[in-house]
Amino acid sequence: MVLPFKHEPFTDFKVEENKKQLETALTAVRKELGREYPLVINGEKIYTDDKLVSINSANKEEVVGKVSKATKEHVEQAFEAAVKAYETWRKVPAEDRAHVLFRAAAIVRRRKHEFSAWLIQDAGKPWDQADGDIAEGIDFLEYYGRQMLELDQGKHVEDRITENNKYFYKAMGPGVVIPPWNFAFAIVCGTVAAPIVAGNPVLLKPSENTPVIAYKLVEVLEEAGLPKGVLNFVSGDPKEIGDYLVDHKDTHFINFTGSRATGVRIFERAAKIQEGQQHLKRVIAEMGGKDTIIVDETADLDLAAESIVHSAFGFSGQKCSACSRAIIHENVYDEVIEKSIEIAKTLTVGNPSEENVYMASVINQTQFDKIKNYIEIGKEEGELVFGGEADDTKGFFIYPTIFKDLDPKARIMQEEIFGPVVAFAKAKDFDELLEIANNTEYGLTGAVISTNRAHLERAREDFHVGNLYFNRGCTAAIVGYQPFGGFKMSGTDSKAGGPDYLQHFLEAKIVSEQF
Ligand SMILES: NC(=O)c1ccc[n+]([C@@H]2O[C@H](COP(=O)([O-])OP(=O)(O)OC[C@H]3O[C@@H](n4cnc5c(N)ncnc54)[C@H](O)[C@@H]3O)[C@@H](O)[C@H]2O)c1
Numbered sequence: 001m002v003l004p005f006k007h008e009p010f011t012d013f014k015v016e017e018n019k020k021q022l023e024t025a026l027t028a029v030r031k032e033l034g035r036e037y038p039l040v041i042n043g044e045k046i047y048t049d050d051k052l053v054s055i056n057s058a059n060k061e062e063v064v065g066k067v068s069k070a071t072k073e074h075v076e077q078a079f080e081a082a083v084k085a086y087e088t089w090r091k092v093p094a095e096d097r098a099h100v101l102f103r104a105a106a107i108v109r110r111r112k113h114e115f116s117a118w119l120i121q122d123a124g125k126p127w128d129q130a131d132g133d134i135a136e137g138i139d140f141l142e143y144y145g146r147q148m149l150e151l152d153q154g155k156h157v158e159d160r161i162t163e164n165n166k167y168f169y170k171a172m173g174p175g176v177v178i179p180p181w182n183f184a185f186a187i188v189c190g191t192v193a194a195p196i197v198a199g200n201p202v203l204l205k206p207s208e209n210t211p212v213i214a215y216k217l218v219e220v221l222e223e224a225g226l227p228k229g230v231l232n233f234v235s236g237d238p239k240e241i242g243d244y245l246v247d248h249k250d251t252h253f254i255n256f257t258g259s260r261a262t263g264v265r266i267f268e269r270a271a272k273i274q275e276g277q278q279h280l281k282r283v284i285a286e287m288g289g290k291d292t293i294i295v296d297e298t299a300d301l302d303l304a305a306e307s308i309v310h311s312a313f314g315f316s317g318q319k320c321s322a323c324s325r326a327i328i329h330e331n332v333y334d335e336v337i338e339k340s341i342e343i344a345k346t347l348t349v350g351n352p353s354e355e356n357v358y359m360a361s362v363i364n365q366t367q368f369d370k371i372k373n374y375i376e377i378g379k380e381e382g383e384l385v386f387g388g389e390a391d392d393t394k395g396f397f398i399y400p401t402i403f404k405d406l407d408p409k410a411r412i413m414q415e416e417i418f419g420p421v422v423a424f425a426k427a428k429d430f431d432e433l434l435e436i437a438n439n440t441e442y443g444l445t446g447a448v449i450s451t452n453r454a455h456l457e458r459a460r461e462d463f464h465v466g467n468l469y470f471n472r473g474c475t476a477a478i479v480g481y482q483p484f485g486g487f488k489m490s491g492t493d494s495k496a497g498g499p500d501y502l503q504h505f506l507e508a509k510i511v512s513e514q515f
């Protein structure tokens with residue numbers, strides 16, 4: 001008997017005891033910085049000479065950890081282990097598989113602050129964002145465990161006289177999980193836990209930016225009782241092993257989350273049948289966003305400004321769901337911009353290890369340079385009304401940046417920046433607000449701030465995004481409450497944390513017996 005799913009509560013760091021616990025965890029984690037981590041193949045820990053070096057993006061000198069790099073030979077060994085493990089793991093009762101996830105959730109919950117501390121170091125997340133990321137990871141474990149118990153019952157189909165029909169779900173075979181760095185615990189946890197609880201062994205290739213926290217998850221699942229070979233940790237350079245993982249004949253599914261460019265590449269490659277391959281690969285590709293908040297003339301303007309600013313600048317805009325476009329009715333345009341600037345002025349930028357830092361550094365030099373370049377493009381395309389500063393002397397810091405008066409077709413209105421930059425444009429009526437909101441190739445999240453019921457109902461039908469929010473920001477979906485995934489070039493709309501997600505990793509079978 002498991003309790004009904006409820007999402008993990010967030011930690012209130014205004015409570016002195018909670019604050020102390022996180023500070024203690026940060027001190028403990030600092031003592032571990034610079035350690036070396038192995039690959040894990042068939043339960044064996046393998047240290048290689050060649051390493052991925054993960055650095056603290058807020059302090060470039062600080063090495064978080066050095067993680068072994070898999071070669072193609074390691075990947076081959078991992079496939080062998082996964083193929084072998086499939087024969088036994090798929091026959092382990094669903095209840096026992098679910099219990100591995102529940103035990104893992106309990107382990108992470110007990111060590112929550114330690115995991116947050118690792119995320120603060122490895123991914124540059126401020127305290128509240130790190131805490132939210134870990135809570136989401138726990139939610140995925142709890143939610144997918146319960147989903148598996150439910151799906152294990154199969155679905156009802158009809159019988160005729162002297163006939164018995166059973167419709168049930170079975171595992172599909174080993175697969176590959178390729179996550180991004182920005183939800184370095186939650187997304188890794190969810191994209192690994194779902195196929196595993198469904199009975200499929202996994203090869204996990206973490207992001208090269210955040211391999212340490214991914215390794216910590218592998219340790220937890222091992223401690224929770226996951227048999228060897230079911231989760232193989234093959235960190236490495238995607239240029240060396242990425243295609244090899246995707247193309248492999250034993251890959252049954254690729255559970256990818258990341259940029260549009262990588263997702264499309266994987267989607268195309270996975271379609272090609274390799275020698276010895278006897279199945280079609282499934283691709284789950286959750287990709288980028290160019291997410292929009294629209295504000296009509298009836299809106300609560302304080303709510304509008306709050307929603308835009310926090311959706312745009314939370315975790316420095318490094319969320320696929322981040323608001324990077326604000327489209328405002330012309331009657332309230334100036335006021336919403338003024339209010340947004342006033343809120344943006346209050347945001348603190350600094351080292352995420354410190355308390356009360358709202359925004360920290362962006363993940364690496366490449367992202368820093370890319371965002372800076374977009375700020376220069378924005379200066380050509382619109383008017384810079386707030387921020388625009390960047391400083392990479394110690395870490396990769398970009399300050400909250402607001403542009404106004406953009407043409408909807410401008411590059412900073414169309415291309416994913418993945419940084420703390422939001423662009424405002426004006427529209428004359430609700431039709432135009434919606435038209436601009438829909439005019440990108442992405443379709444991930446969006447929000448409408450309005451008190452007009454007809455406008456909200458119109459948006460429900462015509463605002464073409466996978467996650468649409470009314471009178472709130474467009475980030476922070478909760479597992480089991482707002483399943484997550486986008487339309488158009490934002491991906492395959494797999495709806496992570498939703499009731500249909502596990503079916504991506506299962507095959508439905510019918511057995512019909514005649515008496
Ligand atoms: N839709 C969602 O749910 C969602 C969630 C989080 C992030 N994202 C998107 O992810 C992007 C940011 O993440 P990123 O910078 O890590 O993306 P990325 O595409 O650079 O990398 C994602 C993963 O793909 C791997 N990879 C890179 N090249 C590969 C190749 N040729 N073959 C196989 N794997 C390869 C990387 O090592 C990493 O593990 C943004 O576009 C963001 O919007 C989407």
Ligand SMILES: N[C@@H](CCC=O)C(=O)O
Nearest residue numbers: 319320321475476477484
């Ligand atoms: N699920 C997260 C976004 C994940 C992508 O970066 C949200 O809803 O904000």
